[in-house]
Amino acid sequence: MALMITEECINCDVCEPECPNQAISMGPEFYVIDPAKCTECVGHFDEPQCVQVCPVECIPVNPEMVEDKQSLLQKFQRLQEAGG
Numbered sequence: 438m439a440l441m442i443t444e445e446c447i448n449c450d451v452c453e454p455e456c457p458n459q460a461i462s463m464g465p466e467f468y469v470i471d472p473a474k475c476t477e478c479v480g481h482f483d484e485p486q487c488v489q490v491c492p493v494e495c496i497p498v499n500p501e502m503v504e505d506k507q508s509l510l511q512k513f514q515r516l517q518e519a520g521g
């Protein structure tokens with residue numbers, strides 16, 4: 438699953454540097470997650486790093502991007518290849 442940021446985001450900036458996939462960026466009004474880059478931190482960490490640091494808990498699973506762990510691992514591997 439990719440995660441998403443809701444409008445409750447207070448633009449505190451702490452999640453963006455924590456993302457190992459550079460999936461988080463500032464959107465028109467609040468931060469957004471690129472679902473093509475978010476692996477739910479699979480391949481890097483045991484827990485989603487953005488969720489760990491977000492002070493207002495506004496980062497749920499994106500209901501339109503439900504993926505199993507295998508898909509997330511494949512996405513991680515694609516991103517590694519593209520980045521390397």
Ligand code: SF4
Nearest residue numbers: 456475477478485487
């Ligand atoms: Fe980035 Fe991980 Fe958050 Fe996805 S779950 S946006 S990969 S920090």
Ligand code: SF4
Nearest residue numbers: 446447449450452491
């Ligand atoms: Fe928004 Fe949470 Fe990220 Fe802060 S940590 S910018 S509140 S999503």
